[in-house]
Amino acid sequence: MKLISWNVNGIRACVKKGFESFALSSNADIIALQEVKAGVDEMPVSLPGYDLYQNAAERKGYSGTAIFTKKKPISVIYDLDDDEFNHEGRTITLEFDDFFFICVYIPNSQENLKRIEFRLGFDEALRKHIKKLMAIKPVIATGDFNVAKEPIDLKNPKPNEGHAGYSEEERESFRKTLSLGLVDSFRYFYPDKTGAYSWWSYMFHAREKNAGWRIDYFLVSESIKDSMTDAGILQNVTGSDHAPVFLDIFD
Numbered sequence: 001m002k003l004i005s006w007n008v009n010g011i012r013a014c015v016k017k018g019f020e021s022f023a024l025s026s027n028a029d030i031i032a033l034q035e036v037k038a039g040v041d042e043m044p045v046s047l048p049g050y051d052l053y054q055n056a057a058e059r060k061g062y063s064g065t066a067i068f069t070k071k072k073p074i075s076v077i078y079d080l081d082d083d084e085f086n087h088e089g090r091t092i093t094l095e096f097d098d099f100f101f102i103c104v105y106i107p108n109s110q111e112n113l114k115r116i117e118f119r120l121g122f123d124e125a126l127r128k129h130i131k132k133l134m135a136i137k138p139v140i141a142t143g144d145f146n147v148a149k150e151p152i153d154l155k156n157p158k159p160n161e162g163h164a165g166y167s168e169e170e171r172e173s174f175r176k177t178l179s180l181g182l183v184d185s186f187r188y189f190y191p192d193k194t195g196a197y198s199w200w201s202y203m204f205h206a207r208e209k210n211a212g213w214r215i216d217y218f219l220v221s222e223s224i225k226d227s228m229t230d231a232g233i234l235q236n237v238t239g240s241d242h243a244p245v246f247l248d249i250f251d
Helices: 011-017 019-026 117-135 168-178 185-189 222-227
Strands: 002-007 030-034 053-054 065-069 073-077 091-095 100-105 139-144 182-184 216-221 228-232 246-247
Touching: 002 019, 002 100, 002 216, 011 019, 019 246, 030 100, 030 168, 053 091, 065 091, 065 100, 091 117, 091 182, 117 139, 117 168, 139 246, 168 182, 182 185, 182 222, 185 216, 185 228, 216 222, 216 228, 216 246, 222 228
Parallel strands: 002 030, 100 139
Antiparallel strands: 002 246, 030 065, 053 065, 073 091, 091 100, 139 216, 182 216, 228 246
């Protein structure tokens, strides 16, 4: 089973840059999207053979998640238990026979960490959601987690210490999420690989220089980690400031 996740930074713009061709040629079973920036009735593309599930922000043109899936879910859960975090379309959970699949777009803490309390609260609500689901069956959680976990996960760790996406508070919160019993699939296969980034600023020719961050993940329950066969970043796929990430796992 092939799973793909991509922060498209606006699905309309991404469609104009080849999203449909990429999605269909990928032959993925599930494609999870973040930062869709489109209402539920505004998705500009349909993929033959896939069902679409979408969660839009109340604020127009902001945030939002979507999942295209060939596999029919048993059930669909939108949002989290805490309503404070349910107005920006940031989570969709699909239940399948053998696992729960979560697509999530973690809030950015923003400049000067002005939104860090909201972000850390969201992290905690997400952990409660994951923990509840893991008591039933394994979880695969994917998306833009807006944090680089270790120095190896960004080009310039020292000057970014304390900044959004690399503050100690965010990294500690992410470690708490992993401690629920989740595996960072990419590092499971490639623990020492450098230069493996999934996001680059549009400024300063960052992508050309590969001066990026790895902030997009597939997190997998430890109980099914042996079912994984590969994970990676499709760095050559353009269309967004993020690259898609993928996970291959036995169904």
